[in-house]
Each structure stands twice: as C-alpha cells, then as structure tokens.
Amino acid sequence: MSEQQKPSLGKDTPAEAAPLAQTAGAATAAETAVPAQRPEPGERLLNVTGMQKYFPINGGFVFQRRIGDVRAVDGVDFHIDKGEALGMVGESGCGKSTTGRLVTRLLEPTAGKVEYAGQDITHASRKQLAPIRSEIQMIFQDPYASLNPRQTVGSIISAPMEINGINPAGGREKRVRELLETVGLNPEHYNRFPHEFSGGQRQRIGVARALSVNPKLIVADEPVSALDVSIQAQVVNLLQEVQKELGIAFLFIAHDLAIVRHFSQRIAVMYLGKIVEIGDRESIYGKPRHPYTHALLSAAPDADPDAKGRERIRLAGDVPSPINPPSGCRFRTRCWKAQDVCAEQEPPLVQLGGSADGHLTACHFPEEPTVTARKEDIVLDPALAAAEDAPTAAPAATEEPA
Incomplete structure (x- = not known):
C-alpha cells in the first residue's frame, strides 16, 4: 500500500504506526494502515x-x-x-x-x-x-x-x-x-x-x-x-x-x-455488566434519571462544601456478585425505589417522557431529572444512619471553626 499524506498535530507532528494492543512485548500482525481522514459529523x-x-x-x-x-x-x-x-x-x-x-x-x-x-x-x-x-x-x-x-x-x-x-x-x-x-x-x-x-x-x-x-x-x-x-x-x-x-x-x-x-461529549453509566443510563454530558450531569446515576454523581467531591441543595446518597450493602446477579433490575438490591416489578422485569434502556435527545434510561421508577430535587440527604445504610444519629461526645473546651 502506497504511503499517503498523514494528518499532523501541532507543527511538524504527523502520525503513523502502532499496534492495537501491545503489552509487554506482545505484537500483532497487521497490514499497512490507511491514514485517518477528517470525519463527517454524526457519521x-x-x-x-x-x-x-x-x-x-x-x-x-x-x-x-x-x-x-x-x-x-x-x-x-x-x-x-x-x-x-x-x-x-x-x-x-x-x-x-x-x-x-x-x-x-x-x-x-x-x-x-x-x-x-x-x-x-x-x-x-x-x-x-x-x-x-x-x-x-x-x-x-x-x-x-x-x-x-x-x-x-x-x-x-x-x-x-x-x-x-x-x-x-x-x-x-x-x-x-x-x-x-x-x-x-x-x-x-x-x-x-x-x-x-x-x-x-x-x-x-x-x-x-x-x-x-x-x-x-x-x-x-x-x-x-x-x-x-x-x-x-x-x-x-x-x-x-x-x-x-x-x-x-x-x-x-x-x-x-x-x-x-x-x-x-456523551456519557454511559454502567452497573454490574449493564448500561443503566446513557446520554450527552449536559443531560447526564444536570438531569440524571436513574437512581444509580444520582448516587454516583452525589459521591463526587464538591468544590464548595457549604453549597446548599447538595444531596449525598449512600448506598446500602455491596455490589452483587456477577456470578449470580439479581433478577430483573440489577440495581434493585440497593435502590430506595425498588418494588416488586423491579425483581420481575428487567427495565429496558429507553427514552423517557417522549424526549428525543438520545438520553436513555433503564429504570421502572426514574428519578426527577435534577440533582437538586431532594432537600435531604438519603442514607440507606443502617449502620451509617445509626452512627449519624448517635449522640456525639462532649465538646472540647475550644473548637476550631468548621
């Protein structure tokens, strides 16, 4: 295959050849590569x-x-x-x-x-x-x-x-x-x-x-x-x-x-071997619909710890074993909205509310499309709830400001 003009990065930086996956000394036979062309949007x-x-x-x-x-x-x-x-x-x-x-x-x-x-x-x-x-x-x-x-x-x-x-x-x-x-x-x-x-x-x-x-x-x-x-x-x-x-x-x-x-540009959220939500980054981060996506986003550190309306979701238990995953919705064992239908039927990955923006969610009872819908923290782990409700020790003589 004849050599063709290569696209460049920066000044004098063409690009040419590397293996698909070359771990310590691994090599894969392949033919001469055809240079990547400028893609058409949406192709x-x-x-x-x-x-x-x-x-x-x-x-x-x-x-x-x-x-x-x-x-x-x-x-x-x-x-x-x-x-x-x-x-x-x-x-x-x-x-x-x-x-x-x-x-x-x-x-x-x-x-x-x-x-x-x-x-x-x-x-x-x-x-x-x-x-x-x-x-x-x-x-x-x-x-x-x-x-x-x-x-x-x-x-x-x-x-x-x-x-x-x-x-x-x-x-x-x-x-x-x-x-x-x-x-x-x-x-x-x-x-x-x-x-x-x-x-x-x-x-x-x-x-x-x-x-x-x-x-x-x-x-x-x-x-x-x-x-x-x-x-x-x-x-x-x-x-x-x-x-x-x-x-x-x-x-x-x-x-x-x-x-x-x-x-x-787009985000896919996975849980236990399945995609539970996928969409563009604005809708995923600003208007998540799946409870797991809400929990995942709430776990991200906040640059402003004193910001109002910030929810904090703590899920009970551990991720189930992929050897024997739960029936129906795989997130139901840790979900605060789970009902009988969640164990009986696996929710399809579909668009909700008749929207046509490509935002797909797999949930029978999707959340409100905002990360600030709830005013209170949701604590699902009983041990964490008991620890937070337990009386604190007597304060010291002097306390540092929060």
Missing part, C-alpha cells in the same frame, strides 16, 4: 449491540466441569460516531475495562454484535482483522505494566512500524523522535528504558504508541487513574488536543467523573 464508526462476555468457572475433579459463569458484560448497547468521545463510568468491577477489550477484540465476545465502520468484527479471524487492527488502538491503565521493560522507548514505538511494514520518510528513528516531541517528551530520550521515566511520562509513551498508526478509534482504559493528580490534567489535555486535531474517536473509561465530563 457512525462503532456500533455495539447486545454484547456479552461470560468467563467460565470450572470446578469438580481436576477442574474440568463448568459450574457457572462470571457475567462481566451482559447485554450492552452503545455507539460511537467518528470524532466523538464517549465516556464510560461506573463502580470497579462493573465491566468497563472488559467492554473496552471486547471493542478492540482483545477478548472474544460470548454473544452480541460489534460493527466497526459498517463491518461485523464480532468473531472476525486474525486475518480478517488485519486491515483494521491499526485503526483501533488502546491506551492501557497501568503505564508501568503496559511497556516492555527490556526494550528502549525507541524500540517500543518503532516496533509497530516494523509490524505494519511502514518505512516513513527519513527513517523510523526520525518518526519516533517526532512522536516523542508530539506527546511532550524529549526526543533525545530515544534510547532510554521505561524505568527511567515517571508514571506520567510512561503514559505519554503509551499515547505516542497508540497515535503512531493514525487510529480512528482509541479505547483509553482509565489512562490517568495511576498518575499523580498534578499530571492527570496534562495527559487529559494531550488526549483532548489529539482528538480535536486528528478527529479521533474515543471510548474513555474512567472513575473520575470530573475528567469524564471534561473530556467526553
């Missing part, structure tokens, strides 16, 4: 329908009998348009990272359908995936584990070019140095090893590796959660600049609700 890039991933549980004599499944992802539907950033939030263990790996085909889906650019890649073979491997990239959560400690930075970033058979003008070393400069690193660090870099610098190396094939879709699996707070903003702003300049679509997986709101 569909990725469409996921009914996607499931069950991990088998074996037991019995010599562990040869299947006795159950871990339902990590159990019927997920969403789409991503070209150039769009979809944020995915939820508690640990809800299936966010597994969803990202299913999209990149690092994991084989148990059921459902994954379409990329109109092509069904759900169960595509290695050979069938080769032409699009370079278009779907992944930035891993742990920058300390996702880079091969035995390879230099130059080798890590240039290896995808070798895999894809790409020989850029000026040579691969020049290309790698350009990528290092693109992500804010010193090009003279070409021969350094990963252990010589800080966490934020290592994550920038991962970003450079992901950018090197001009991907059309990047799955960022909590790319800043392992970094110092002072570095997180730098990496997020770098990714945002990349998205705007190159028109790359993102599936941005994170726990930090503020970062997701800053980076993503």
